[in-house]
Amino acid sequence: xxxxxxxxxxxxxxxxxxxxxxxxxxxxxxxxxxxxxxxxxxxxxxxxxxxxxxxxxxxxxxxxxxxxxxxxxxxxxxxxxxxxxxxxxxxxxxxxxxxxxxxxxxxxxxxxxxxxxxxxxxxxxxxxxxxxxxxxxxxxxxxxxxxxxxxxxxxxxxxxxxxxxxxxxxxxxxxxxxxxxxxxxxxxxxxxxxxxxxxxxxxxxxxx
Amino acid sequence: xxxxxxxxxxxxxxxxxxxxxxxxxxxxxxxxxxxxxxxxxxxxxxxxxxxxxxxxxxxxxxxxxxxxxxxxxxxxxxxxxxxxxxxxxxxxxxxxxxx
Numbered sequence: 001x002x003x004x005x006x007x008x009x010x011x012x013x014x015x016x017x018x019x020x021x022x023x024x025x026x027x028x029x030x031x032x033x034x035x036x037x038x039x040x041x042x043x044x045x046x047x048x049x050x051x052x053x054x055x056x057x058x059x060x061x062x063x064x065x066x067x068x069x070x071x072x073x074x075x076x077x078x079x080x081x082x083x084x085x086x087x088x089x090x091x092x093x094x095x096x097x098x099x100x101x102x103x104x105x106x107x108x109x110x111x112x113x114x115x116x117x118x119x120x121x122x123x124x125x126x127x128x129x130x131x132x133x134x135x136x137x138x139x140x141x142x143x144x145x146x147x148x149x150x151x152x153x154x155x156x157x158x159x160x161x162x163x164x165x166x167x168x169x170x171x172x173x174x175x176x177x178x179x180x181x182x183x184x185x186x187x188x189x190x191x192x193x194x195x196x197x198x199x200x201x202x203x204x205x206x207x208x
Numbered sequence: 209x210x211x212x213x214x215x216x217x218x219x220x221x222x223x224x225x226x227x228x229x230x231x232x233x234x235x236x237x238x239x240x241x242x243x244x245x246x247x248x249x250x251x252x253x254x255x256x257x258x259x260x261x262x263x264x265x266x267x268x269x270x271x272x273x274x275x276x277x278x279x280x281x282x283x284x285x286x287x288x289x290x291x292x293x294x295x296x297x298x299x300x301x302x303x304x305x306x307x
Contacts, residue, residue, distance in 0.1 A: 005299065006299065006300075009300055010300065011221075012218075012221075012296055013293075013296050015225060015228070016224060016228045019224075019225050019228035019244070020228050020231065020232055022229075023228075023229050023232045023233075023235070023239075023243050095242050095243070097239070154233065
């Protein structure tokens, strides 16, 4: 065998590896971003559980001294979320379907984070209503995003997750059936499951 | 398949890149373009050639009002590609053992 054939073989193997890495890695970055966001939301849930629920009197006292603390926490969480996105998408470029999936989820997250806050500023009654229906709305918007994620990623798993979310959303609309704080579980759970799923899917694709 | 009978489809870098892209799943024209960094014209020519050879299939559909073309690897394309990768690996292993 001559050197030319050997060099060609090495180059071809290199090219195949590069292309496969490029076409599968974007799902890996997507998974890593979702997983990190899930952990971030989990910290938020723990903060609310430990700081607000467990030590309510102390939290009221602290909020009296630092009334802007919740707003600051919100801004800090948003900044951390953006930094996580920038870190992973800079390391491994999001492209094609994973880019579309990311856009969709950023829209859904923004909607669920911003709309209740804007309504709260406008009207106290609307704020109360939003508090009661924020969990079913969150579940419904997440289920839509899960259905579109299924269409874009081509795997049934997220569709089934979406069906469960829709059923839970209808159940949550019934008064007193599901705690209005259920969303504190839905946020981290959704992103941790999606993150693990996309990282696993990437792992499978590499194996094949 | 041996070193003297490598199919025409694997004698061009762009075609190897296209097939490697599709081995991880179906892709649209733009996705293949983004991954392979090929120009529209060049990519179209090679995609048509690979389709003629029976290596890939094309599905055209409408998502709302927008047309979408999806390319998928056929069983023949997948098998030939796997065989070609095995051949490359064998070449490298043989070369290592000779040294």
